[in-house]
Amino acid sequence: MFLGVVIGSIWGARQAAGLEGLKLLQVRPVSLPRFGEPGARDLLPGDCPLQDRVIVAADTLGAGPGEHVLVAMGSRVRDIVYDSRKPVKAVVVAIVDSARIAVGEVS
Amino acid sequence: MILARVVGEVWATRKHRRLQGYKLLVVRPYCWYEPAHEAGHLVAIDPKLDAGRGDDVIICMGAPPRWQSEGDAMPVEAAVMAVVDRCEIDEAAFGPPRPLEFLGGPPPTLAVGRIRTEPIAPGRGRC
Helix, strand or coil: CEEEEEEEEECCCCCCCCCCCCEEEEEEEECCCCCCCCCCCEECHHHCCECCCCEEEEECCCCCCCCEEEEEECHHHHHHHCCCCCCCCEEEEEEEEEEEEECCCCC | CEEEEEEEEEEEEEECHHHCCCEEEEEEECCCCCCCCCCCCEEEEECCCCCCCCCEEEEEECCHHHHCCCCCCCCCCEEEEEECCCCCCEHHHHCCCCCCHHHCCCCCCCCCCCECCCCCCCCCCCC
């Protein structure tokens, strides 16, 4: 699982069988500072820069743009949240209320 | 399994029902192997070990974390399996990769590293 920010939704007029009715979100993972980086301090997820990559994740919880979410990857997660016939690999499993990341404290 | 340091904690109210009651930790792996993605961090569930920020932990990735919820399959891919008291690592293992002979590089030399016998000191982590 990783922390990411929802940056938007995706709709498709023509979809693979099984994708109908799924809500698809674009998620950008947050990028944490490295251990011991100068200026590291207690961070809120909003302080973390976002990575360039975008991951498309299916959502059952109703996350909206700008919200921080936890995304779990893999077909086994998909089997648990949906069923084995859904062609998805990344699933939003939690919407983050708050997080505190102490890169400075432990470096 | 991977060795990682806990750097933070996540709280969420709206989450998959099987995640209820589990602590969610943000960890920073010391080394990756086969990362499903390269986010540079992982969020792992902590079933009952109560690891906190600054602790070094063993993270198990893949299917085994899903066994922990007494039969209920959980939508997670990483879980804390142990909190590390003490760790000994051959420092040579952290050196730059040596070229392989058949790829045209010089023949590999036997690397004999000093074994660190003290626990990993805070701040010594390399990722």
